[in-house]
Amino acid sequence: MRRKQVGLVAALFAVGVVALTACGQGAAQSGSPAPSQEQAQEQNAPDASAETDPQSGVDLVRGSANSNKADRNTGDRAPATASPEVKQKWVELRVANAGGLEPAVVNGKGLSVYWFSDDPVNGGVSNCNGDCAKTWPPVTVAKGTRLFFPGIKRENIGFVKRQDGATQVTIGGRPVYLFSKDEKAGDIKGQNVGDKWFVINPEGKRAVAPAEAPVAQPAPPAPGTKPANAVTFFSGKNFDDFSGDNFATRVKVEAKCADFRSGFKSLSPDGAVKIWSEPGCKGKSAVVSEDVVDTAALGFPDGVKSYIRA
Structure with a gap:
């Protein structure tokens, strides 16, 4: 009988220790500082809306790479020695100021994005292959790539198949490229090369230096536009x-x-x-x-x- 009582007391003591430990953890958590309003809203916000392009299988995601917590060791910021699969985890094409040209398009590392005048607009082909593509690396994606495009309208984004079978991104119907001699954000060393290469703007045209513009009124939402979530x-x-x-x-x-x-x-x-x-x-x-x-x-x-x- 005593042996059973001792065992029962030990069991109750163990349960009490667990309960006290759990209470202590809860108290520590409840006493932690409350997150800032921005942090709390970000935590409670729904996931960014994404659309899978039926042609390429690419996931087009609203917001930027950073705001969607893209892995900094992959995608546009992957090491130069990384495999194509790692580099195509995500691609960002965003509006920015590129060497004084604004609005211009840059990638996730801030490198300027270009178009080639020998590529026909909406022609469905790229005429920069082989050695040309070594100097002017095409912006390519694969099925499952996450493409972030802040500042670019969805209808201006498209895709073409290259000679090697890779899928290249287009803006305004023009295949887009980087320039191998651009080293850092803001470089536009490829601008006007051969009078055929130009930094691209979000509509697929030449990016130019900004001009003083009057205050604009936003276009009213299109009929049927849903309230933002x-x-x-x-x-x-x-x-x-x-x-x-x-x-x-x-x-x-x-x-x-x-x-x-x-x-x-x-x-x-x-x-x-x-x-x-x-x-x-x-x-x-x-x-x-x-x-x-x-x-x-x-x-x-x-x-x-x-x-x-x-």
């Missing part, structure tokens, strides 16, 4: 979430005004969202349903400071 906001213009202290946050959009502690200079929504220049949904407002490269062009020089589902 999520928006990726960037603290820098041109979807900059990688230079300096710039960052991005993906937020869930609801029918209730939400504030930021500071202004966000560009955004990528998955539907219609109403933005304001001041907290509390006050000040200047606009309804947007497409990527905004620079909120200053909409009359928001200090960025977006609050938003609500449109």
Whole structure:
């Protein structure tokens, strides 16, 4: 009998220790600092909407590589010695300033993207192969590649089959390339080479130096545009979430005004969202349903400071 009682007491003691340990863990967690508003919103936001292109099998994903937490050791930022499979994990084509040309398209490392005048527009072919492709590496993808395209309209993105069977990305119907002599972000050493190679803009045309432009009014959402479920906001213009202290946050959009502690200079929504220049949904407002490269062009020089589902 005593032996049974001793065993029972030991078992109860063990259960008590486990319960106390669990309580202690819970207390430690509840006492941890609350995440910032941006962090909390990003954690609660739905996954970025993605579309699989039926022709190429590529997954087209809203937002940037950073905001979608793309592996920095793969894709556009993979080492030069990495295999094609590793390099094609993800590709980013984003709007930026390239050596003073703006808007221009760059890749996930900030390298300038070019088009070749010998390629027919919407011709479905690339005329840069062999040694040419060594100097001008084509931007290629494969089935399952994640393609991020902040600032470029979906309808401007396409694909062509190359002579070697690889799938190359097109912008505005033009196959796109990098230049082997560009070494860092902002280099445009391939601009005007042979009067046939040019930095490309988001519409598939020549990128040019920006001109002073009046404040623009955003185009109203197309009929049937759905309210946004999520928006990726960037603290820098041109979807900059990688230079300096710039960052991005993906937020869930609801029918209730939400504030930021500071202004966000560009955004990528998955539907219609109403933005304001001041907290509390006050000040200047606009309804947007497409990527905004620079909120200053909409009359928001200090960025977006609050938003609500449109």
